[in-house]
Amino acid sequence: MENYTVLIWVIGGIVALFIFFYFIPVNLWFTALISGVRVSLVELVLMRVRKVPPSLIVNSLITATKAGLDLSSKDLETHYLAGGNVPTVIKALISADKANITLGFQQATAIDLAGRDVFEAVQISVNPKVITTPKVAAVAADGIQLVAIARVTVRANIQQLVGGAGEDTILARVGEGIVTSIGSAGTHKEVLENPDKISKLVLQRGLDAGTAFEILSIDIADVDVGQNIGAQLQTDQAQADLKVAEAKAEERRAMAVAEEQEMKAKSQEARAKVILAEAEVPLAVAEAFRSGNLGIMDYYKLENIQADTDMRDSIANPQQKSSTKRKGSSDKK
Incomplete structure (x- = not known):
């Protein structure tokens, strides 16, 4: 029973020492002290409470102090809590100081929080980029x-x-x-x-x-x-002009065809009127016979004149007569 009690006390002591050294990093405080960085144990404990890694802040502060930069733990802690990259800012400040480039801590943190790599920017400023x-x-x-x-x-x-x-x-x-x-x-x-x-x-x-x-x-x-x-543009323009010319020519051809068809329609209309007029001639002749204005001899003289006119036309244009006969025969068929 006593052995178990001693074992419990030993385990409790180890846990207590672990918790003590976790919240009070004595080794880190001693390292900062011998490096010339003034950080109290209370500040280190408060960093643990604020969920800020003390080793990151202390090591960055030691690096900055050794490089001749005058920074405080509060500045670094504030930048870390804002979401910045503390080691990158420290490296950028050291590089800018060694290269005689004017770069303050506030400006470096602003560049880092803006999403740019401030250390890379300093490198590009020293060594131009192509x-x-x-x-x-x-x-x-x-x-x-x-x-x-x-x-x-x-x-x-x-x-x-x-x-x-x-x-x-x-x-x-x-x-x-x-x-x-x-x-x-x-x-x-x-x-x-x-x-x-x-x-x-x-x-x-x-x-x-x-x-x-x-x-x-x-x-x-x-x-x-x-x-x-x-x-290429001239070729395209020439092709476009050719298409426009072809379209205009097709338009003129269509208009000519339409005009030709219109003239044919007018010719057919005139022919129909002539046929109607010729159809009224026998009626007029019959009416003249009934009214006594035209005698039988006068009618025969009119027929002789018409026959004489047809004979003279046939003599003057024999081909037209033959074509007229063939047309008449085909119409009869």
């Missing part, structure tokens, strides 16, 4: 397409990292400048002979305004000749 643009196609004044690739050397602008535009904006502006420069060239040969003209014209436009970068240089890496856009 961005390669995708292929940019543009057409010169002579209608020849050119495809250009540019390499843009940029340096991070620390003062505009918060709220400044990123790499996509730089690429878009450089691409727009290349298109404008090639489009303003008289011929594509001018661009091929002097590609540096594109770089000079693009640099003069101040494309890095409002961005998080400063453009140091723009170098045209490659320029290739593409399609003959001018000739």
Whole structure:
């Protein structure tokens, strides 16, 4: 029984020591003390209560102190509670201080909380970065397409990292400048002979305004000749004009056919009127016989005159007579 009591006391003592050293990290306090960092045990305990890892704050504070930076544990703890990356900020501050770049703690934390890698920004500021643009196609004044690739050397602008535009904006502006420069060239040969003209014209436009970068240089890496856009446009225009002309010709043909059909209809209408008029002649002759205005001899004279007229027409136009006979025979059949 006494053995069990002793075992319980031993286990309780171990647990108590573990809890004591967990909430009161004496080793960490001693490490900070010999490193020249003033952090009390109470502050370390309060960090545990606020769920802030004391080792992260103390180690970052030791690193900053050894680098000559004047920071406090409260500043680092506040940045951690705000969701920032404390070690990255410390590395960025040390790199900026060694490179003689003006970067304060408040500015570094603001950049970090904005979602940008402040340490990478300092590195790009020290060691400029080269961005390669995708292929940019543009057409010169002579209608020849050119495809250009540019390499843009940029340096991070620390003062505009918060709220400044990123790499996509730089690429878009450089691409727009290349298109404008090639489009303003008289011929594509001018661009091929002097590609540096594109770089000079693009640099003069101040494309890095409002961005998080400063453009140091723009170098045209490659320029290739593409399609003959001018000739292609002329071909398309010629095909379009041909289709318009064909449509107008078809319209005129349709109008001519309609007019011809209309004339045929009018001719048939006139022929019908003549037939109706000729049908009234026998009636008029019969009426003249009944009224005594026309005698039998007069009728025979009229028939002789008509026969004489038909004979003269047949002599003058024998082919017309033969065709008329064939037509009459076919009508009788």
